[in-house]
Amino acid sequence: MAAGVRLEWRAVPREVQRLVEARLGSPVESAVTQPGGFSPGVAARVRLADGRRVFLKAVGPEPNPDTPDLHRAEARITAALPAGAPVPPLLMALDAQGWVVLAFEDVDGRMPTQPWQPDELLRVLAAASDLSVSLNPSPIEAPTVGDRFSKKFQGWRRLSAAAEEGIDGLTWLDPWARRNLGRLAEREDGWVAAAAGDALIHGDLRADNILLTEDKVMVVDWPWAALGVPWFDVVAMGPSVIMQSGGPDTMGLLDDHLDAQGAHPEDVTTVLIAIAGYFIHQSVQAAPPGLSTLREFQGAQGEAALLWLRQRSNWS
Missing domain, CATH: 3.90.1200.10 (Aminoglycoside phosphotransferase (APH), C-terminal lobe)
Known part of the structure; x- marks a missing residue:
């Protein structure tokens, strides 16, 4: 099955990384890229230095110029969803230097088994x-x-x-x-x-x-x-x-x-x-x-x- 090509967290400009860490209140200690999806950006489960875990999505103006707007739309919609919806809460959205970074509460879950059961x-x-x-x-x-x-x-x-x-x-x-x-x-x-x-x-x-x-x-x-x-x-x-x-x-x-x-x-x-x-x-x-x-x-x-x-x- 075809799948997208992910970027690693280290591909995000260091200046943008620092802004994200400041907003989260702790440096990123490790980031594990997650499979699935087609966004040509970062999708990683992250452990912060203070022990918290978050899920980070990040995309820049290249290689696909349309994807940052999709991340902006996702931030607006997710932030407006009811608290009881089965959707990971949005913790932070950052727009800087053409990069859009979203941080969500990490979910201890997995994708459905493939082939579908x-x-x-x-x-x-x-x-x-x-x-x-x-x-x-x-x-x-x-x-x-x-x-x-x-x-x-x-x-x-x-x-x-x-x-x-x-x-x-x-x-x-x-x-x-x-x-x-x-x-x-x-x-x-x-x-x-x-x-x-x-x-x-x-x-x-x-x-x-x-x-x-x-x-x-x-x-x-x-x-x-x-x-x-x-x-x-x-x-x-x-x-x-x-x-x-x-x-x-x-x-x-x-x-x-x-x-x-x-x-x-x-x-x-x-x-x-x-x-x-x-x-x-x-x-x-x-x-x-x-x-x-x-x-x-x-x-x-x-x-x-x-x-x-x-x-x-x-x-x-």
Whole structure:
């Protein structure tokens, strides 16, 4: 499975490190880089000289100029979340010399086992449902999912236009998707209405944004939070779960969960169409600066989304 390339804490300019240590009230004694995710920056569990442990995220203006703004958004959103939310508290946010550094309370937890295990998946799905209930209506201001993702979720329409204009023959595209391209592009247009709602959704829920403790499921990395239908995160997470599970039963578990949550089947399929189109289209674009493995990961999710979509749609 593709993964991002992390920076070590020592890559942060020493002047910025000193500012962080001053804000935390103690020098950094050791920093252990953590796996998972795609941010081209620091993600490290840190022990301070006074014995405290914190989790530090840091990113500079290079190699990807967009990532600092994502860290700034994460700081704003996380700081505004209710105290009881299963989210590590933000201890500090620092913006200096083009670097953005966030410090969170360290969580003694782990990512879900890969491939996904059914019991852990059911635990995460139950936690996602509980979280959507507790954050519905949203306790904070946030853009709607339509405002947040409408420019991104136009993959099928863009592929269709490229084919019509002779820019891309789409010979690389899955044959089922190529046969149904017109239907996919038409149906994709309705995803905003299908996903509209008042719940605060995470917007980027995946295994690498989840920590399992003995008694909790913690959700991290909130820069893409938005207002939407409560089941949105489960559909958006589904392709990565299918990709990482290695078994067809996963789609059944996801469908059963969505049915139990009262999600309208046609709305779920419409949102899944938009998500599948996004991953498929993005997978053939040039890699963003500093994110050399992202397109491979998106392509794998796109293939998984198509498997789920073929099962749900029953289109020939």
